[in-house]
Amino acid sequence: MDANLVQEAIQNVNLQAIMPSLVLCVFGMALLLVSVFTPRGKTSHVAWLSVVALVITGFVTLTAWNNPQAGFAGSVVLDNFATFFSMICIIAAALTILMSDEYLKREGYPVGEYYPLILFTTAGAMWMASGTDLMTIFLGLEVLSVSLYVLAGFFRRQTRSNEAGLKYFFLGAFSTGFLLYGVALLYGVTGTTKVAGIAEFVKTMPDLTSNLMFLAGAGLLITGFLFKVAAAPFHMWTPDVYQGAPTPITAFMSAGPKAAAFAAFMRVTIVSFDSIQTELVTVFWVLAVLTMTVGNFIALTQKDVKRMLAYSSISHAGYALIGMVAWNEVGWSGIMFYLLVYTFMNIGAFAVLVLVGKKGEDNLTLDGLAGMGYKRPLMGVALCIFLFSLMGMPPTAGFAAKFYVFAGAIKAGYIWLAIIGVMNSAVSLYYYLRVMVCMYFKDPQEDFSWVTMNAATTISIVIALAGVLLLGVLPGPFMEMAMLAVF
């Protein structure tokens, strides 16, 4: 091997660029060891340690704000964009872990591996957000997905959870196949897997839209990403997996990994395919409308609250896609703000459901929530606030998030798209309000005596509430941060 080449390779390594995920992985592996020596059922300290790990990682990540670090010959860049998305994933993971400990004990799986797996998922998500080479993005995606397959099927004696894990595994691996084939074809056309290299190639070739291999590659790559963000028509796995997976994992999947998938999707499409934006925007227009409409209309018919929230999560991916159609700074930073808000409001809603569920969670249906608002007033109010935010009611954060995304679309001249988005929000009122109607206007069938507040889950709900209200009342500074984070 040429000595100069080795020298150059060593200089190209910049550990600073992967420091956050490095810290997280080290903690994850250490906690795996700790959980080996932890007796079954006494895993609270593993949970708290992993929260500490996430807080430390958060601080390490924030040092990269306005201080971009490139490493590994430009295949990883920890810029503002990556930092913003990493923070979303860290918040999602921390809130999830806080609500998990009591839940795992109640469901009879108090084992420590659960927490390191969440940490590894988060590390994968951070690689996806900071990858500037399709290879890094692919590796991040797989680290994230493989850990999530395990987490979705974590309750291994529960058929529902098995089924969710298997369905997620099959469809996830299937979509990875598409993504990889797209990468391979793009590599054949452009000769590189670097996002910036592809961008350069696309810029210099004027008639790429008639190059079949390029079109197939870009199409398959985008399809792979759309599978991960659960956009229609690639959403079929979402309801089943979200319903069957352990509830905290459902909350996590709908926030952290979705944000990471959006991060990679945005970086690849915005940077690489900027020159063919007119064609892409048309496709995204159709997909955004389809995703919103399919998610909202199927959610109307759902009886199971987890499944309803799964369809709602599909429709929220549709709202976020509006920002991609807008193809301007407001739209892009709107997506980032939207995903931050969505993390708080959706995880908050799921945290309340975690508390309300009985062992086995068969009571998480609309009828099962009857009268909860009177029996457990505080939790009822919290759930209402989260649902109002999911609807997009001011002064909650959901309103500000939708406002920015729609503003981006209007600025780019897509008035009709914004109108369709608002009409879809109106449709979504029905199924969110129905939960509240059940909580307050139906006679309680049960006394909800099994619902006990515990410190960790309460902290999680309080943080989520604070996030929803703060981002709703004062969206300005956070939106400015998102503006700074866009390329």
Add this chain to the structure above:
Amino acid sequence: MISVHHYLLLSAILFCIGIFGVLTRKNAIVIFMCIEVMLNSVNLTFIALSRHVGNMDGQIFVFFVMTVAAAEAAVGLALIIAFFKNKESVDVDDFNMLKW
């Protein structure tokens, strides 16, 4: 003379066989094998194109794909075993707990 087009055609055919298998077969393990066929057709594409393009990136990518496929196999088979222990079946028609 075998050109890069032959390799690309072969891998496209393999990829389609994989998709077809995933969509039509009922046995979870056969579906899993079809997904592996898809991944390996991608590997073939990468290697053929790496030769064609004239740099090593594609071949390095193949190593990563193989590593990931191994990790996925471990997790996927474990999930199939867990399902089998509960239901005594690996037929995807028995994945019927969750539906609307």
